Amino acid sequence: MHTEKVIDHIVNWLKDYATKANIKGFVVGVSGGIDSAVTSSLCAKTGLNTICVEMPIHQAPSQVTRAQEHIAQLKKRFSNVSDERIDLTSVFEEFKTVAPSTDSKAKLDLSLANTRARLRMTALYYLAGTQGYLVAGTGNKVEDFGVGFYTKYGDGGVDLSPIADLLKSEVYELGKALLVQESILIAAPTDGLFGDSRSDEDQIxxxxxxxxxxxxxxxxxxxxxxxxxxxxxxxxxxxxxxxxxxxxxxxxxxxxxxxxxx
Structure with missing residues (x-):
């Protein structure tokens, strides 16, 4: 893969799409994983305003730390990058008190995991709406078009998908070229939706x-x-x-x- 040329292609695609839509920036949910790190870096390279959003819900400390480190280094490198932190833990817990339950623990756990993703989508679109920005998706080709490993109307609810034609291995190649920090490059991929340490590989x-x-x-x-x-x-x-x-x-x-x- 011609990594630098692919990066330039995606950055130009993002800029062209935003210009034609008369949009001034992007909103990206940053989780501490490689996909969101690469997506936010690509958006930052457009020169358009880029809001990196943390949305913890009982998140593992390691994921929070990686996300914060990534956002800090992006802000240092790109003056067009800003950040927001929306802690959705209390919203999630309140939702559980009013939503009907089920006797199936497996179905309940999965539904609650998907609810986390949908709450985050709502927060991203709230910010995008207040600023007039686009929500940039973080799904890759294997997740989006191979095994469908994402939440419908959760992390799958976006305005545009800059890395959805890239395999996971190719996303890692871009990450290295985009100077994504080592802690993210070596971390086991996880959706972080279950409040424990299970990885994507554990689930799939x-x-x-x-x-x-x-x-x-x-x-x-x-x-x-x-x-x-x-x-x-x-x-x-x-x-x-x-x-x-x-x-x-x-x-x-x-x-x-x-x-x-x-």
Whole structure:
């Protein structure tokens, strides 16, 4: 990959989109992970106003520290970068007191995890609305179009997606070139939605390198019978998630009314 050229391409794409939309800046949720670090860095390089937003909800201290370190170094390097911190913990806890519960702990935990992401989306759009800015998404290609590892109308609710055509490994390449700090580059990817230390790999059952391989194999027309052992297991994981999460990757179904009924 021609890393510097890809960076320039994305930065120019962001600037061109914002200019055509008559928008003066971007809002980016910064989590302490590689995707949000790269996205916020790319937005900063446009020269347009960029607000980096921390939105902790019972967040692990290590994630908070990485996010704060990243924002601090971006502000030092780019005069167009500012930051906001919106602690949503109390909002989340209040929501739990008024929302109906369920007997299924697994469904409850997942619903609450997705609620965290949707509360953050609401906060980002609140800031974007008050400033007249765009919400920049942080999803990569494997998450957005491979396994659907994101929350519908949560971190998937954005105005534009600057890194959604990049594999996770390519995002890391950009991160190094963009001078993202080492603590983020070496951290295990996590969505931080469950209030514990589980990583993305823990949840998915496969690493991003494995998922990239499976994505490539599927694109080449391979099927489950072509593999054995761990490769077969990973390919099955990828296919299963790609299938069950199609509702996130395709347009919302619209019930078309026949003309003769109108």
């Amino acid at each position: 059952g496969a690493s991003y390198d494995e998922l990239e391989w499976a994505m490539k194999m599927k694109d080449q027309g391979k099927n489950l019978d072509d593999f054995t052992g761990r490769e077969k297991e990973v390919f099955h994981i990828y296919n299963r998630l790609n299938t069950v999460n199609q509702h996130k990757m395709i347009p919302i179904p619209v019930c078309k009314i026949p003309v003769n009924l109108l």
